[in-house]
Amino acid sequence: MLSLLILLPLIAGTGLTFIRHNRPLGFVGTAVSVYLLIYTLFLLFTNTPVDLTVVYPWFKLGGTQANIALSLTGLGAAMVLLTTLAYAILFVYFYTIKKNYKNSFYGLLLIAFGGLNGVFLAQDLLLFYFFWEIVLIPIYFLIGIWGAKRTRISANTTFFIYTILGSFLMLGGIIYIGFQLRPASFLLTDVVKVTSSFGNLQTLAWLFLIAFAIKIPLFPLHSWQPAVYKASSTPVTVILSALMAKMGLFAVINWLLNMFPSICPNTDNLLYIVGFGLFYASLIALTSNNVKKIIAYSSIAHLALIFMSLYTQSEMGTKGAYFQMFSHGVVVLGLWLSVDYMQRKYKLTDIKSIGGLAHIDPWIAVFFTFFGLANVALPLTSSFIGEFMMLNALYSYNPVLCIIGCTGVILSAAYTLRLSTALLFGERENLPKKKQKFPKTLYLIFGLISLIILVLGIYPSVLFNLFQN
Secondary structure, eight states, rough: OOTTTHHHHHOOOOOOOOHOOSSHHHHHHHHHHHHHHHHHHHHHHOOOOOOEEEEEEEEEEEEEEEEEEEEEHHHHHHHHHHHHHHHHHHHHHHHHHHHOOOOHHHHHHHHHHHHHHHHHHHBBHHHHHHHHHHHHHHHHHHHHHSSSSHHHHHHHHHHHHHHHHHHHHHHHHHHIIIIOOSSSSBBBHHHHHHHHOSSOOHHHHHHHHEEEEHTOOOOOOOHHHHHHHHHEEEHHHHHHIIIHHHHHHHIIIIIHHHOGGGGGGOOOHHHHHHHHHHHHHHHHHOOOHHHHHHHHHHHHHHHHHHHHHHHTOOHHHHHHHHHHHHHHHHHHHHHHHHHHHHHHHHOOOBBOOBBBBHHHHHHHHHHHHHHHHHHHOTSSSSSHHHHHHHHHHHHHHHHHHHHHHHHHHHHHHHHHHHHHHHHHHOOOOOOSSSOOOOOOHHHHHHHHHHHHHHHHOOOOOOHHHHHHO
């Protein structure tokens, strides 16, 4: 039953990618994503006796057994829920705005969907790597074909170089584990047994860490992200920001910290570098005028804080990071869809391109302001829970790192309020004179995202219970 979460989007996506049909078939993606969201909720929140962990033999590599091993538990379950939720909302949003892409576009999105679910479900190292690569292939074509005409080639080239570097490093680490350490299998439990028994695996650990840091991304391996976000279409940016960045964080938690726990106490210098990246990204977001660039660097800062919290190795820091991973995905989904609405309707490009939007379209102003406040961790929003726990954990671990994190929070409030004030308030600039009607179906979409943010901010136990199961 777990394989359905992977196979259904892969099969539907492959069919849409290669089908020769002039009529846009986006409703297929909508049906698949909504069905899988309902299916995931059914598996996670009902008492139906379903085995959420499955293991089947796959093949042998150098005498080490690879398995089809999947598990819908803990953080992986929350990430699958986030993925299906984001895809369902995204495809319903397409239908609502009547934006018709080619069938191959929808197909590639669904292939990435299946790959993402595979990454979060896989409990075998080779299987995890297989799905890791599956995700990257459709994203490469989505950027290269449907990205901004002027910048998509350079952005895609940068994305490709970083991606190949990370993939080769991780593959080298996997080959070394298989042929030198020789675990009984590539299952996480068997790999951990052999890596924990060897004391000097710093170099091997860095191979995986660099690969995962590129995907998050962390300073100084972040430079591909702003260019790619800026060049990509909104659906691709949503996948990159809300979901693919979580691939790297999930890999750090599920694989790196489990395989190499002994290197964790010796990472203070690493955390200082990541903290500098947090501060640096926040300053760029504060001084930038391009809206996509502001949100891109905002994501770098938030993800850096999550990474720092994970390495405190404390219960509060870990739980706060888990919670913030889910919360950030929901909040950034609302931000990107709001920006897409303003781009399509009012030709938004940077903070000086329009002004006074609240006068003619008050509802988008309400929703965008709310998502912005959630982004700065306003109390009673989901971001507040995770951010408070992470800063608390950092203070106990290293007060200097906590100060860096708090500085990032303050700068986050500054650049978010600067963005909202420039677009929504003040004198009207480059806008229609009459008030605009807000599409009724968008009330449902933006309202649902807002409701999730509020519910998690008021009743976070929903997620915490999921992490523990």
